[in-house]
Amino acid sequence: MNETSAATPGLAEETEAAAGTVQSTDDTVGEIYVDDPRMTCRNVDVYYGEKQAIFDVSLDIGKNQVISMIGPSGCGKSTFLRCLNRMNDTIDGCRVTGQIKMDEQDIYDGGLDVVPLRASVGMVFQKPNPFPKSIYDNIAYGPKIHGLSDNKEHLDSIVETSLQRAGLWEEAKDRLDQPGTGLSGGQQQRLCIARAIAVSPEVILMDEPCSALDPIATAKIEELIDELRERFTIAIVTHSMQQAARVSQRTAYFHLGKLIEVGETDQIFTSPRHKLTEDYITGRFG
């Protein structure tokens, strides 16, 4: 994890020479707006106690799109993601300022309570964290507490469609009453995705969902993300640039708490406009 100055002088000259490359600036490079946003964030600052972790981030998250957030460790991408469903509320001393709206409702301003917010903004975590209950109960839990099912049959069908959408139905249909913790790592993560989509959220946040998985399981999840895009808006934090390139339509590059550059994934990976982005995606640091 290096500072901007870590780029060697020689490289700096090189990039300066490249036409259209923007040098360091505090403003985000690229188009933060989208035509059809599901969530809009404006001037978001996040503080952990005295320490500021996110600096003035503004970003739109488009409907039925996958947006990936990349950047070196500690750049604040996970912190930003956790602002979107107020998971940061659970951390002592964490403070969020600025404005985050979902469908024109401010999620921090009392416009939307945290419980319905989290029901419509689901989350998948870095480490698969199924409840130590049966596979069925894992998925049925959300619909149950929100009263989404009218009866047992309805609940059964929610469980089935969620598992099918998460691509786990074939593997799990005969063992619904067995503990979710008995599945393999990749299956557990797909179970967590099924649990998230069981409450029919509009947005799914994924915090490095594949970092604990092997390549085959990762490939399955990536495939799944692509399918889920039809129904859900997905924001994914990832360490793997290849993954970002494979699954997302837009990419946001974070560096030291600032949103440096955002744009179409193809553009970011082929012709980054900011030097830091270029250094990162070409593997000079990170």
Next chain:
Amino acid sequence: MNNQQQQHQKTMDRVQQGLDRRYRQERHFRWLGMGAIILGLVFVSFLFITIISNGYTAFQQTYVKLDVFYDPEMIAPVGETNPQVLSKADYGGLIKASMRDMFPEVTNRREKKVLYGLISSGASYEIRDAVMNNPELIGTKGEVWVVADDDFDMLIKGHIDLRLPESDRRIKDNQLAWIHDLQEQDRVEKRFNTTFFTAGDSREPELSGIKGAAYGSFFTLLICLVLAFPIGVAAAVYLEEFAPKNRWTDIIEVNINNLAAVPSIVFGLLGLAVFINFFGLPRSVPLVGGLVLALMTLPTIIIASRAALKSVPPSIREAALGVGASPMQTITHHVLPLALPGMLTGTIIGMAQALGETAPLLMIGMVAFIVDVPGSVMDPSAVLPVQIYLWADSPERAFVERTSAAIMILLAFLISMNLLAVWLRKKFERRW
């Protein structure tokens, strides 16, 4: 290359030189550890052997067979057999008559008294109960097994040293002769001591039992559990899950940890001052005992419960919050069920501690001599450890074995409670 090899050789030599010393240290350390464990085992087994060898005889009691004539003259002189008359009759007289019949040579008044002393003063109650259950017995003659006096019992169990001069013995030579006669006639038998489990305390060892103390302990622990468990768990959940982390909660935490280390007698004094003197609750009752023990056990339960809550991985909380569960739902649906085994373990260990606690109960008067078995939390009663303390203080030889027997019962309760805690932990242990 050569230089490198030399260097390598040197390192090896150095390591070799110190190797013996390193391994020696390791061996010594292992021996020390083994020694400590063996020493501990020796102490524990010594304790158990002493207690069991002293106490196992208390589970048997000497009985004497008497030929009793249910003399209508003595039981119901006017021919009435209603319970009021029957309960007041002189059944001791029947026993005495029976004894006189068996030993007609004893005529001296003082000797007679010594002779009657062979039979427990409680024996007349046995005969009374038999007659009251079955008034038909009046006028008939029958064989009855009655409880022998404690000194008689001690002699039969071999606890009286006959080599001592007569004046130093509790059993005199003439008594020895009578007992010998009784044995000749097969009138003496050791039987299982049911009295020990069905009676309360008594001045007569052969009539004393632990039922009163066991019930007292039960009621006390009941009150203790009913108060300490919910309050302790609620306090732990609040402190761990809801309370902000600031100076106040830090102070509370330090104080709870300190309270766990406060000598138990201080809680007894507190109970005396607050519950008895201020609130005017009666002395010697399990209610107050339970309140005091609840105060004493609370810190243990809170600390154990907080540790159990802490050990629930945060990922479970995040998962529940992530699907939109409210904080309360997260706790009741996910965190508490996972923390419960740990909480229960802590609670059972706290209860076991409370079961063995004597000092605070002395302060609130549970050390009184109470014969009746308590029927509720408001009846005066003793508890097991206090009963042990009282019996250990009694001069009669027969109380020695009863003390040990009571310790065995208490230990059995403690061990089974701890086993329950281990079982619960094993059964509900989850892996993530």
